[in-house]
Amino acid sequence: MRSIWNGAISFGLVSIPIKLVNATESHSISFRQIHLADGGRIRYRKVCELDGEEVPGAEIGKGYEEADGSVIPITDEDLAQLPLATAKTIEIMSFVPAEEIDPLQMDAAYYLAANGATAAKPYTLLREALKRSRKVAIAKYALRGRERLGMLRVVDDVIAMHGLLWPDEIRVPEGVAPDVEVTVRDAELDLADALMATLGEVEMASLHDDYRDAVEAMIAAKAGGAFEPAEAPGEPAGGQVIDLMAALEKSVRAAKASRGETGGAGTGAGAGAGAGAGAGAEEPETKAGAEVTPMRRGGAGRKTSAAPKAVGGKKSTAASAKKTAATAAAKSTSAASKKKTTAKSTAAKSGTTKSTSAASAKKTGAGAKKAATPRKRASA
Numbered sequence: 001m002r003s004i005w006n007g008a009i010s011f012g013l014v015s016i017p018i019k020l021v022n023a024t025e026s027h028s029i030s031f032r033q034i035h036l037a038d039g040g041r042i043r044y045r046k047v048c049e050l051d052g053e054e055v056p057g058a059e060i061g062k063g064y065e066e067a068d069g070s071v072i073p074i075t076d077e078d079l080a081q082l083p084l085a086t087a088k089t090i091e092i093m094s095f096v097p098a099e100e101i102d103p104l105q106m107d108a109a110y111y112l113a114a115n116g117a118t119a120a121k122p123y124t125l126l127r128e129a130l131k132r133s134r135k136v137a138i139a140k141y142a143l144r145g146r147e148r149l150g151m152l153r154v155v156d157d158v159i160a161m162h163g164l165l166w167p168d169e170i171r172v173p174e175g176v177a178p179d180v181e182v183t184v185r186d187a188e189l190d191l192a193d194a195l196m197a198t199l200g201e202v203e204m205a206s207l208h209d210d211y212r213d214a215v216e217a218m219i220a221a222k223a224g225g226a227f228e229p230a231e232a233p234g235e236p237a238g239g240q241v242i243d244l245m246a247a248l249e250k251s252v253r254a255a256k257a258s259r260g261e262t263g264g265a266g267t268g269a270g271a272g273a274g275a276g277a278g279a280g281a282e283e284p285e286t287k288a289g290a291e292v293t294p295m296r297r298g299g300a301g302r303k304t305s306a307a308p309k310a311v312g313g314k315k316s317t318a319a320s321a322k323k324t325a326a327t328a329a330a331k332s333t334s335a336a337s338k339k340k341t342t343a344k345s346t347a348a349k350s351g352t353t354k355s356t357s358a359a360s361a362k363k364t365g366a367g368a369k370k371a372a373t374p375r376k377r378a379s380a
Contacts, residue, residue, distance in 0.1 A: 107163035191248035
């Protein structure tokens with residue numbers, strides 16, 4: 001790998017000659033700007049705003065613009081004469097636990113290679129000291145015209161350096177957190193924990209850029225003249241969670257299904273909700289957005305018939321339809337018979353009631369007539 005900087009690591013009185021090598025590379029696909037009418041490249045030219053002439057790179061230098069618009073020329077010789085100890089040295093200042101480094105400070109990464117045979121011994125000494133201490137080194141170095149902060153750590157058998165942002169370059173997150181008071185229930189935390197446990201860990205080496213693969217495939221298809229644009233995906237939902245518990249339960253189920261596992265959410269909250277919904281009512285009450293499948297219950301002393309097996313295509317379907325029709329006819333006949341019997345019973349009861357009522361009325365009338373006839377007085 002080509003080095004981008006040569007210098008030395010200053011480790012107390014020890015100096016380790018090293019070469020700086022880029023540890024990362026970008027695989028993003030870059031595009032050119034073109035003229036849509038004829039496909040010609042659009043290029044940027046460096047033009048002097050005073051005379052309007054294009055200026056070659058050899059005639060372009062640095063300058064600092066002041067508040068009044070005047071420019072002060074700055075040459076490379078001016079910068080080289082600055083009393084900067086880190087101009088060609090990575091100066092280690094202290095050793096700290098890695099946990100004390102805020103990931104927000106992480107910037108570009110580099111490998112430090114020993115530069116020459118004489119650098120092998122002190123390079124190995126620093127590497128093994130970092131391994132045994134389980135700490136990282138904080139250092140200063142100068143690169144591309146400015147002094148920077150760095151962190152040295154061991155990667156396999158190589159010393160790597162991460163560029164760090166200066167502490168005053170990290171912005172305070174004011175106004176970023178939600179400004180409303182929100183209460184999170186234990187049941188929601190349980191489901192979130194279950195989702196995290198179900199998703200589990202991932203091998204970082206297995207991750208790749210799907211978007212870049214799709215762009216490369218699209219470019220290859222267009223180059224071959226066989227590109228057919230796919231249907232554009234629909235607009236995502238507004239991101240509004242209607243029911244957080246239901247969304248978490250569905251997420252747990254989906255994560256388990258993707259891993260080939262079976263079962264519900266697997267937490268007390270989810271299981272309790274499902275059990276309470278299925279026991280007591282014919283149509284269970286559900287939370288908004290939750291999916292609860294009600295259990296079918298047969299009548300007392302009646303077995304629930306299993307669904308017919310699909311065997312033999314049309315023959316099985318016809319037999320099933322015939323059996324269903326016969327069952328329906330039997331049920332209809334039974335219902336009609338019950339209705340007729342009920343009607344007769346009702347008529348009989350009605351007739352008996354009428355007969356009893358008539359007899360009672362006749363008896364009552366006779367008694368009233370007898371009571372109304374005056375008794376004859378006996379003659380002396």
